[in-house]
Amino acid sequence: MYVAVFFVAVLGLCSGYPSQPKPTCGYESCPKGRLDKINLHIVPHTHNDVGWLKTYDQYYYGSRTNIQSAGVQYIIDSVVQELLKDPTKRFIYVETSYLYKWWKEQDDIMKQQVRQLVNSGRLEIIGGGWCMNDEAAAHYHSIIDQMTWGFRLLDEMLGECARPKIGWQIDPFGHSKENAALFAGFGFDGLFLGRIDWEDKTNREEKKTMEVIWNANPFEKGDDGKLFTSVLYNTYSPPPGFCFDINCDDEPIIDNKESPDYNAEERTRDFLKIMENYTKAYRTENILVTMGNDFNYQNAHINFKNMDKLIKQINLLDTKYYAFYSTPSCYLKSVHEAGITFSTKNDDFLPYSTDPYTFWSGYFSSRPAVKRFERMGNNFLQVVKQISSASGTGETNALNELREALGTLQHHDAVTGTEKEHVAADYARILTSAIDHSGDVVQEALMKIMKKQDDLKTELQSCLLLNISSCEPTEKSKRFVVTLYNPLSHKVDYLVKIPVAKDSSYTVLSPRGDEVLTQMLVVPEQVLDLPGRPTKAEVELSWLAKDIPALGFASYHVTKRYTPPPPCEEIVFRKIPITLGYKDLSLTLNSEGDIKGIKAGRKQYQYEPINNDFRFYIPAVGNNEVFINRSSGAYIFRPNGSEIVIDQDTSKLRIYQGPLVTEMHQTYNEWVSQVIRIVNGSPIAEFQWLVGPIPIERGVGKEIVWHLTMPNMKTGGVFETDSNGRQHLKRKLNHREDWDLHLAEKVPGNYFPITTDISISDHKKVTVITDRTQGGSSLADGELELMVHRRLTHDDAFGVGEALNETAFGEGLIVRGSHWLLVDDCKSSPRKEVQELSILPPWIFISTTSLSFAEWEANFLTTYSSLLNELPENVQILTFEPWAHNSILLRLEHIGDPSSDPKLAVPVTIDLENLFSGLEITGIQEMSLGANMKKSEVSRLSWKSECDNKIRLSAEDHRETFRITVQPMQIKTFLLQVK
Secondary structure (H helix, E strand, C coil): EEEECCCCCCCCCCCCCCCCCCCCHHHHHCCCCCCCCCEEEEEEHHHHCCCCCCCHHHHHCCCCCCCCCCCCCCCCHHHHHHHHCCCCCCCCEECHHHHHHHHHHHHHHHHHHHHHHCEEEEEEEECCCCEEEECCCCCCHHHHHHHHHHHHHHHHHHHHHHHHCEECCCCCCCCCHHHHHHHCCCCCCCCEEECCHHHHHHHHHHCCCCEEECCCCCCCCCCEEEEEEEEEECCCCCCCCCCCCCCCCCCCCCCCCCCCCCCCHHHHHHHHHHHHHCCCCCCCCEEEEEEHHHHHHHHHHHHHHHHHHHHHHHHCCCCEEEEEEEEEEHHHHHHHHCCCCCECCCECCCCCCCEEEEEECCCCCCCHHHHHHHHHHHHHHHHHHHHHHHHHCCCHHHHHHHHHHHHHCCCCCCCCCCCCCCHHHHHHHHHHHHHHHHHHHHHHHHHHHHEECCCCCCCCCEEECCCHHHHHHHHHHCCEEEEEECCCCCCCCEEEEEEECCCCCEECCCCCCCCCCCEEECCCCHCCCCCCCCCCCCCCECCCCCCCEEEEEEEEEEEEEEECCCCCCCCCCCCCCCCCCECCEEEEEEECCEEEEEEEECCCCCCEECCEEEEEECCCCCCCCCCCCCCCCCCCCCCCCCCEECCCCEEEEEEECCEEEEEEEEECCCEEEEEEECCCCCCCCEEEEEEECCCCCCHEEEEEEEEEEEECCCCEEEEEEEEEEEEEEECCCCCCCCCCCCCCCCEEEHHHEEEEEEEECCCCEEEEEEECCCEEEECCCCCEEEEEEEECCCCCCCCCCCCCEEEEEEEEEEEEEEEEEECCCCCCCCCCHHHHHHHHEEEEEEEECCCCCHHHHHHHCCEEEECCCCCCEEEEEEEEEEEEHHEEEEEEEEEECCCCCCCCCCCEEEHHHHHHHCEEEEEEEEECCCCEHHHHCCCCCEECCCCCCCCCEEEECCCCCCCEEEECEEEEEEEEEEE
16 A cells, blocks of 8 residues: 655645636735734624524525624625725635525626635635534534535635635534544644633633644544634624624724814724733734624625724834734734644533523523434435435435535524524425425435336335324325335344324235234324324334344335234233333333333343433523523523422323333323333333423423433543534533633533433443433433423523524424433443434335235345445444545544443454445545545644644555555545446
């Protein structure tokens, strides 16, 4: 194998369009500061939310001015005209979704002018994702996807000079370690943050540690996992009193000395007084001054005219300052050239707080239905991409629509649940439409794989309401085929549950034609009574689908028999304590029906005491005029007192046990219920909760938590949470790594985002895996809690302007979801495989048919895998999707985490040439994580830190081999040329 080592260098020239002058983008285009001055880098920018108070389209076109005066099309129009007038002016733009929409409306002349601005460094693309993604509620799959799609569109529109080198996460409400690790993988030289904890920021300003080297990816060696990170001084706003936008009321700069209102010198000296505070917080002679805000620059001439005057006046005065238009990358270049050694950071910037009583940990759980729908959308996106690749269908408009819909949902006011109600509805509309359109594409693509003759066809329907036991084709059809597509890279077993007619029994045949053991499950009465449920199904047909092929499918043939089904008899136990389950997992109940013990794990722990219940917090209600009067809201979690336990109504307890599944149906009250489910042969217990409509009598809302207690565990206030579903971080109650924490709010200040899982451990490990992002914590020894739903009556005064009071069908929103409980030893927990199955479960396609099994098998494949050979258990295919120019984008991910299973944390070599079925790979090129640069072309700045000053950046050359070695927790990205 040929291996080339590339030393880190400053980004050089970008190649441009043949007919244009040689581009001077990147660091070469930066203006020069003065060595004898403090250089003020004036950075004009706009922040364009991809939906928040208005919808995406309303923001772009500038409609609904009664809500907010904001029109993105006018911003880009206006900025471009100002840049074309004056080569000294600079501007940065971030959100590719808006730029792409604007670009498609322009003529060739305008497009060429914009390319020239980009090629000269005057218009610089920063960030570059489809949106500025959230960092707490977003999963790493989706962060990578939305950034990659943004990068690709930038390349297609603007060329190499539009490739971002800087992360610009100025508005997300806290910052995650994994997001920073991904940004390092994209080849970014630095990351700029707007929002960190007020106490952390105060400490950093005093110690001049506003800029650090973030050890974001501990699994990468050398500099590869490190990222220069700078915290902006004033979030991302202009210095107070110096907003010159049409939406601001600050005084303009009047530099005509003959005017009675002349103020240029006074205003400039006021500005420089503010700069004195800026300079005290940073360590070099360079200060970044953000000049922009939300949807600024609709009339860019006003902004630039006043900044021109301010810059001119600063440079005329005899002071220590020198001002000029700049960009974050040019600022970063100057800081890098200073050659100083920076302190390091090892954890994250979560949770975020803005004062002692205001923790932004409510949005971890806000709008749980939106959070779950986004997760379903990602599940389907991976299915569509994989099937499109395997079938040779390639890219389609529908696939791109789905990519963009999921990209939009990653925005920091979308998946967070911090948007207005009508905007949340629009996000749902966008994703629903994309799923519908992609459904047609994936049906055609899957048919190409399944059918044995060209003229065959059958419908493949998706049932999106299976979570409420609703699927019309299975309820009404006499015969149908259930095709389970597994988007994971390894075989999986999966409990299938589909609603069927109550008065009949069914025969289910496996892909080989063998009859499968089935069991009828009772649909809980709370689900039957759901308002708006478009079905009357009272039972579900269940069976265990075993060994569903990796990146493939298994089809099960179902026939209705006109004989009475076996009864779903309720089990009445007379012996106390009650034991439910099977040999791999069992639960013990007391006479009241409360869980009191568990026996689980590969080592078969003997009886362990356990309790599970639901509780709620009463939200604080205040006028928000002073810190201590802050209300709980879409962003903020602020309870008014301790949590209140919701007692179970044991008179309504129902228990059903069969050969496949044991279910316990619990009722707590009219708006909280739960099904605890144990599958024979599985070490995992599922807790399927249903919450709502949350009552708000007397104008008081509630914040509902699912609570688990292991009374015998001594955890010392330490627990573990995931970071965007990938890395895991140790948390400690009432503690932060970087400063002495003073908590006035003990509960919300100890809440963290749980994207996929939270765990506690002593001699054993207890993990709870979620089906969507939730806020959670371990507030006492042996305890875990997760917030599942919130209904509030007051706003928290951070901009949304309405209470988080979701309704549907005329009453409070009802939400259903699942937690999965694992109890195992600390060194070999199956957490990762369960976590992956919760993110990407098999997608169910339903085909109604008149064909018998023999006829179906004669016409269609009943099993299939895209893989010729099984992958090792510690490697998975993260991305398998059609890409530009008939190529395939492939990502291999090593999932062996040394902290959870050291035996799997070893390098693995994969032979790509013999990996895929039906694909002849003719070429392979390793790319950056964002797939917009060859890995060999990635050149990142190297920084001096307190820990390591070495320079390292290497890439393997795969031109002569298809054998790929992946290191533990590494993601490798490739473009494959295929026949």
